[in-house]
Amino acid sequence: MSDIILEAKNIRKYFPIKKGFFMREVGQVKAVEDVDFIVRRGETLGLVGESGCGKSTLGRTLIRLYEPTKGEITFDGKDFLKLKGSELRQKRRDIQMIFQDPYSSLDPRMTVGQVIEQPFIIHGLLQKRERELQVKQLLELVGLKSSHINRYPHEFSGGQRQRIAIARAIALNPKLIICDEPVSALDVSIQAQILNLLKDLQKRLNLTYIFISHDLSVIEHVCDRIAVMYLGRIVELTTREELFANPQHPYTQALLSSIPTIGTGKKKMARVLSGEIPSPINPPSGCTFHPRCPQAFAICPKVIPVLEGPADHIKACHLYTKENSTTPKELL
Amino acid sequence: MNPVVQVKDLETTFFLKSGPFKAVNRISYEINQGETLGIVGESGCGKSVTSFSLMKLIEKPGMVTNGEFLLNGRNILTLKDREIEDVRGGQMAMIFQEPMTALNPVLTIGYQMDEQIKKHLRLSDQDSRDRAIEMLQLVGIPSAKERYAAYPHQLSGGMRQRAMIAMALSCNPKFLIADEPTTALDVTIQAQILELFQSLQEKMNMTVQFITHDLGVISEVSDKMMVMYGGQTCEMGPTQDIINSPAHPYTAALILSRPQHGHRVERLRTIEGSVPAPHELPKGCPFANRCPNVLADCWTIKPPRLPITGKPGRTLACFNPL
Ligand SMILES: Nc1ncnc2c1ncn2[C@@H]1O[C@H](COP(=O)(O)OP(=O)(O)OP(=O)(O)O)[C@@H](O)[C@H]1O
Numbered sequence: 001m002s003d004i005i006l007e008a009k010n011i012r013k014y015f016p017i018k019k020g021f022f023m024r025e026v027g028q029v030k031a032v033e034d035v036d037f038i039v040r041r042g043e044t045l046g047l048v049g050e051s052g053c054g055k056s057t058l059g060r061t062l063i064r065l066y067e068p069t070k071g072e073i074t075f076d077g078k079d080f081l082k083l084k085g086s087e088l089r090q091k092r093r094d095i096q097m098i099f100q101d102p103y104s105s106l107d108p109r110m111t112v113g114q115v116i117e118q119p120f121i122i123h124g125l126l127q128k129r130e131r132e133l134q135v136k137q138l139l140e141l142v143g144l145k146s147s148h149i150n151r152y153p154h155e156f157s158g159g160q161r162q163r164i165a166i167a168r169a170i171a172l173n174p175k176l177i178i179c180d181e182p183v184s185a186l187d188v189s190i191q192a193q194i195l196n197l198l199k200d201l202q203k204r205l206n207l208t209y210i211f212i213s214h215d216l217s218v219i220e221h222v223c224d225r226i227a228v229m230y231l232g233r234i235v236e237l238t239t240r241e242e243l244f245a246n247p248q249h250p251y252t253q254a255l256l257s258s259i260p261t262i263g264t265g266k267k268k269m270a271r272v273l274s275g276e277i278p279s280p281i282n283p284p285s286g287c288t289f290h291p292r293c294p295q296a297f298a299i300c301p302k303v304i305p306v307l308e309g310p311a312d313h314i315k316a317c318h319l320y321t322k323e324n325s326t327t328p329k330e331l332l
Numbered sequence: 333m334n335p336v337v338q339v340k341d342l343e344t345t346f347f348l349k350s351g352p353f354k355a356v357n358r359i360s361y362e363i364n365q366g367e368t369l370g371i372v373g374e375s376g377c378g379k380s381v382t383s384f385s386l387m388k389l390i391e392k393p394g395m396v397t398n399g400e401f402l403l404n405g406r407n408i409l410t411l412k413d414r415e416i417e418d419v420r421g422g423q424m425a426m427i428f429q430e431p432m433t434a435l436n437p438v439l440t441i442g443y444q445m446d447e448q449i450k451k452h453l454r455l456s457d458q459d460s461r462d463r464a465i466e467m468l469q470l471v472g473i474p475s476a477k478e479r480y481a482a483y484p485h486q487l488s489g490g491m492r493q494r495a496m497i498a499m500a501l502s503c504n505p506k507f508l509i510a511d512e513p514t515t516a517l518d519v520t521i522q523a524q525i526l527e528l529f530q531s532l533q534e535k536m537n538m539t540v541q542f543i544t545h546d547l548g549v550i551s552e553v554s555d556k557m558m559v560m561y562g563g564q565t566c567e568m569g570p571t572q573d574i575i576n577s578p579a580h581p582y583t584a585a586l587i588l589s590r591p592q593h594g595h596r597v598e599r600l601r602t603i604e605g606s607v608p609a610p611h612e613l614p615k616g617c618p619f620a621n622r623c624p625n626v627l628a629d630c631w632t633i634k635p636p637r638l639p640i641t642g643k644p645g646r647t648l649a650c651f652n653p654l
Pocket residue numbers: 154155156157158159187346355373374375376377378379380381382393394429
């Protein structure tokens with residue numbers, strides 16, 4: 001069995017923008033742009049980045065909720081995009097997603113039991129009695145009570161609803177779970193419970209996670225490796241230790257410098273990054289970060305930097321490309 | 333000068349099949365003009381219900397069963413439906429925790445903003461549109477002109493949240509209730525939104541009630557804070573003072589369970605146990621079943637909220653504080 005569970009190659013996802021009565025296509029939202037990465041079995045790969053940079057779209061594309069505009073996905077040794085019929089259904093069981101919004105991702109008209117039972121029904125697994133038994137075990141596993149089975153989602157608090165979503169995601173014993181902002185709607189003490197739960201489950205069930213979050217302290221707590229995204233692209237990818245100790249992309253540096261701190265007093269909020277947030281509808285030329293980058297120089301608006309560097313710390317920034325690494329920026 | 337916001341003994345009850353449940357249990361606070369009150373507390377402790385109550389948005393089986401809310405001296409809770417319509421979205425606006433409670437999925441963002449702006453600011457079609465696009469730009473939505481015509485599902489989670497913020501701020505509210513306004517946003521955009529709040533506060537003396545579970549954010553934006561648990565106030569006072577020396581055991585536990593940058597641990601600290609079900613709430617302090625400092629009295633007598641001696645501006649409801 002290969003050590004790599006998922007490999008994404010040149011993934012691109014564009015959404016058409018349509019206008020008028022005839023729904024003419026007038027442009028495209030370039031939500032994900034040539035994304036390349038691998039995920040190793042048993043690890044947690046973090047995905048951070050600005051709101052709207054394409055994290056959820058990438059996640060949804062990886063589980064084929066969206067068909068990519070371009071690219072290849074190899075999942076567990078199989079060409080995931082080419083799979084059809086029963087083979088596709090089989091592989092789909094192995095890759096699950098916890099969606100960003102715990103409130104709207106649970107059908108309010110279904111009881112918790114029905115919600116968690118659903119994946120078994122969709123895949124035609126187990127008889128009714130066995131399903132109920134499974135659901136009860138799952139509820140206990142995520143720290144709820146099996147007696148909750150007949151309650152409706154609105155009768156639970158935000159944190160409990162998130163546990164229901166987790167129970168549903170692990171129901172079919174998946175190998176990979178994409179967690180899209182699983183704790184951002186929760187208060188800290190419940191955040192801690194959910195993060196501990198995800199870690200326990202990872203150990204017990206040998207799970208691999210892709211963990212999407214904009215919260216760096218959460219990312220730091222759970223991830224082994226971290227990919228930083230900006231405007232649809234990965235701009236830096238390295239281990240957790242490296243990223244926090246030695247962030248290299250100017251965007252990553254800006255992200256790290258703006259983590260709110262506790263106990264330092266009310267402060268005058270300052271923009272960490274100046275300049276307009278760019279749009280995936282018409283992204284800036286060259287390095288898409290250049291209009292906001294404090295270190296941008298001559299070449300940045302002209303050439304798209306490639307993601308490169310030593311295998312354990314790659315970044316897409318001209319400050320580090322071969323031609324420029326030895327030339328001080330003043331001289332360019 | 334009187335505070336802009338005065339909430340007195342607010343109580344909101346849900347009349348459920350299992351019996352009445354006080355989601356907000358006699359809460360009182362004041363906010364001065366231009367000031368920010370931060371509210372933190374466990375999920376389900378009544379933060380949103382408090383805010384909905386002030387906006388007169390509580391629906392059956394719920395009801396405000398006691399108390400009053402004065403906005404610049406005017407009692408809002410007794411207003412007629414038509415009168416409150418004029419206040420809501422105009423003088424007083426709310427940023428909802430779940431953007432989809434405020435946004436209609438079948439209407440474009442622009443249409444929804446226009447309606448509100450026309451109503452409260454009485455602008456022409458063209459001016460409303462300009463105002464809406466300007467607000468979308470201010471909250472950092474790129475390609476604001478194109479996004480003006482987008483439906484909510486075509487925006488990312490964080491963009492929906494910002495569209496709602498733009499809508500709430502579009503009519504220059506005097507009092508803004510922000511319920512978890514930045515949860516879906518990354519730190520750089522969060523900083524931009526918080527900066528926008530502050531500049532509006534300075535320019536227009538806006539008064540803000542800011543609900544968040546992020547103690548870092550509370551610490552950086554609020555002047556004073558209120559910690560809630562089980563529908564009640566645990567403690568209240570100047571923000572820095574509480575964060576640096578919490579008095580209530582719940583506040584202290586909350587501060588300890590925060591994942592901290594640069595202090596990675598194998599397991600995060602959690603608060604043992606969970607919030608009791610409404611009908612299981614202890615007669616005394618709502619935190620009794622999880623409190624490390626619990627005394628016999630805590631179970632049976634409700635601790636009254638009293639000033640802390642030697643600490644100006646602080647009040648506390650606890651028999652055995654830190
Ligand atoms: N429509 C309703 N019917 C019944 N109970 C409700 C209703 N709305 C809220 N509640 C209950 O009131 C309590 C307070 O809810 P509220 O939404 O104010 O919590 P919160 O402090 O905002 O939590 P969170 O941090 O999760 O948003 C909860 O126990 C909740 O289950």
